Amino acid sequence: MEAAGSALGSAAHPLRVAVVGSGPSGFYAVEALLDSGRAVEVDLLERLPVPYGLVRFGVAPDHPKLKSVTATFDGIACDPRVRFFGNVGLGQEVDADRLAALYHAVIVATGADADRRLGIPGEDLPGVHAASDFVGWYNGKPECAGLQFDLSQEAVVVVGQGNVAIDVCRILAKPVDELRRTDITEHALDALAASRVREIHLVGRRGPVQAKWTPKELRELGVLPGWQPVIEPHALELDAASRSELDDPALAQAAKNLEILRGFAARPREALRPLFLHFQECPAALHGAGRLQEVVLEAQCLAGPPGAQVAVPTGRRRALSAGLLFRSVGYRSRALPGLPFDARQGTLPHRDGRVLAADGGVLPRWYVTGWIKRGPTGVIGTNRLDSVETVAALLQDLPALDAARPGRTALLATLEAAGHRVVSFEHWLAIEQAERERGQRLSKPAEKFVRVPDMLAAAHGGAAASPP
Numbered sequence: 001m002e003a004a005g006s007a008l009g010s011a012a013h014p015l016r017v018a019v020v021g022s023g024p025s026g027f028y029a030v031e032a033l034l035d036s037g038r039a040v041e042v043d044l045l046e047r048l049p050v051p052y053g054l055v056r057f058g059v060a061p062d063h064p065k066l067k068s069v070t071a072t073f074d075g076i077a078c079d080p081r082v083r084f085f086g087n088v089g090l091g092q093e094v095d096a097d098r099l100a101a102l103y104h105a106v107i108v109a110t111g112a113d114a115d116r117r118l119g120i121p122g123e124d125l126p127g128v129h130a131a132s133d134f135v136g137w138y139n140g141k142p143e144c145a146g147l148q149f150d151l152s153q154e155a156v157v158v159v160g161q162g163n164v165a166i167d168v169c170r171i172l173a174k175p176v177d178e179l180r181r182t183d184i185t186e187h188a189l190d191a192l193a194a195s196r197v198r199e200i201h202l203v204g205r206r207g208p209v210q211a212k213w214t215p216k217e218l219r220e221l222g223v224l225p226g227w228q229p230v231i232e233p234h235a236l237e238l239d240a241a242s243r244s245e246l247d248d249p250a251l252a253q254a255a256k257n258l259e260i261l262r263g264f265a266a267r268p269r270e271a272l273r274p275l276f277l278h279f280q281e282c283p284a285a286l287h288g289a290g291r292l293q294e295v296v297l298e299a300q301c302l303a304g305p306p307g308a309q310v311a312v313p314t315g316r317r318r319a320l321s322a323g324l325l326f327r328s329v330g331y332r333s334r335a336l337p338g339l340p341f342d343a344r345q346g347t348l349p350h351r352d353g354r355v356l357a358a359d360g361g362v363l364p365r366w367y368v369t370g371w372i373k374r375g376p377t378g379v380i381g382t383n384r385l386d387s388v389e390t391v392a393a394l395l396q397d398l399p400a401l402d403a404a405r406p407g408r409t410a411l412l413a414t415l416e417a418a419g420h421r422v423v424s425f426e427h428w429l430a431i432e433q434a435e436r437e438r439g440q441r442l443s444k445p446a447e448k449f450v451r452v453p454d455m456l457a458a459a460h461g462g463a464a465a466s467p468p
């Protein structure tokens with residue numbers, strides 16, 4: 001039911017909300033507002049000219065089905081109550097104070113694209129990289145497009161026990177001809193085609209039961225042509241606490257993972273390239289003369305009660321020769337200018353989605369959802385529930401949000417006065433069409449633009465500056 005009279009959220013007095021960030025959580029927040037039964041005008045701001053966040057720049061190119069969620073997002077963006085403001089970043093083209101003055105409420109959905117470091121000696125040696133940079137590179141994220149990864153190295157270490165670490169291993173190992181049929185960037189294909197990687201070590205500090213990857217992704221490591229997963233038999237021996245964790249029905253995934261790992265370990269060793277899975281080991285130092293040459297691994301033991309075991313260093317160390325290391329030990333959000341930030345958690349502090357000021361009180365008009373709210377956990381769909389919770393809090397607060405707010409006309413006027421080129425959703429569809437046409441010429445679904453000026457040229461109907 002639409003609100004009556006001139007209450008906020010009625011046809012005469014629509015609720016004007018800016019959602020900042022067009023990843024899954026941003027789109028699901030817009031959807032929840034559209035479904036609220038109130039009269040709403042929702043503006044979706046995105047710092048890049050292209051939408052979808054990590055669905056475009058994170059999800060692996062050889063998992064195209066997962067990207068089909070963009071069809072749902074397109075339906076949301078095309079609702080007449082919604083307007084997409086691409087190429088408009090909070091803290092860049094518009095600041096926090098201005099947004100709060102233009103809208104009844106602002107929902108921050110800017111994700112978590114900074115990586116966590118290992119915090120060990122040698123981490124800045126050439127050859128040591130954040131997995132997020134490698135992922136951004138093969139997926140065409142503008143900031144990562146110019147990065148270089150030395151794939152002439154034969155041995156690579158990937159640190160982490162989640163699906164991103166598995167994605168990195170799989171992209172390194174997968175036959176390039178299989179990747180050619182995906183929307184992976186051409187610069188990545190060229191580098192991967194010349195790769196000399198012969199040995200991958202997937203290293204994690206916890207045991208096989210605590211690893212966070214999902215069975216589907218883990219299983220894929222067992223079917224990489226030319227590669228064999230290798231696990232030392234003792235690595236799958238479980239302590240009492242890990243055995244009791246397996247009895248927890250909530251951890252059914254861990255039992256499935258263990259079964260898959262046992263299958264890997266039981267395979268007779270063949271003359272294939274090894275993809276070693278190491279458990280309860282953690283890099284303690286990285287050595288090399290001018291670039292990474294050696295990774296020192298320290299054995300870990302598990303301590304604590306079932307469900308809350310932590311890895312504790314044992315002091316037992318061994319060295320592994322490797323010229324390339326990718327760390328995938330978590331993502332963190334970036335602080336946004338003019339807004340509070342919890343630097344320890346790497347999130348925007350909140351209560352039920354309401355942003356909290358430094359004094360712990362609610363910061364009026366500001367809400368948060370997605371990875372910047374809860375940290376980098378969960379799959380695409382998890383963000384839907386999160387955004388529904390945040391929008392429910394916002395709707396509860398409606399009486400306190402009531403005020404005159406001009407919304408999008410004033411935002412557009414501000415941006416136009418500054419001579420800024422806003423990318424509308426129609427512009428994005430033109431970019432997408434141009435990417436598909438570039439892809440067709442290469443027999444791929446799409447060849448992404450990796451430079452913002454090229455995206456803008458395609459958005460505004462110009463010829464792409466750089467050929468595919």
Ligand SMILES: Cc1cc2nc3c(=O)[nH]c(=O)nc-3n(C[C@H](O)[C@H](O)[C@H](O)COP(=O)(O)OP(=O)(O)OC[C@H]3O[C@@H](n4cnc5c(N)ncnc54)[C@H](O)[C@@H]3O)c2cc1C
Nearest residue numbers: 021023024025047053054058089090110111370371379380
């Ligand atoms: C490598 C990787 C692979 C993944 N693969 C899968 C998978 O296969 N399946 C699955 O279900 N989940 C996967 N996930 C998880 C999934 O991508 C996340 O759950 C989801 O993207 C988080 O949504 P979000 O909207 O919070 O953040 P994001 O998707 O990061 O979106 C945030 C958006 O905000 C924009 N933004 C940032 N700062 C600003 C600013 N200042 N102003 C305006 N806009 C801004 C960003 O450009 C981005 O578009 C993967 C994650 C990663 C990292």
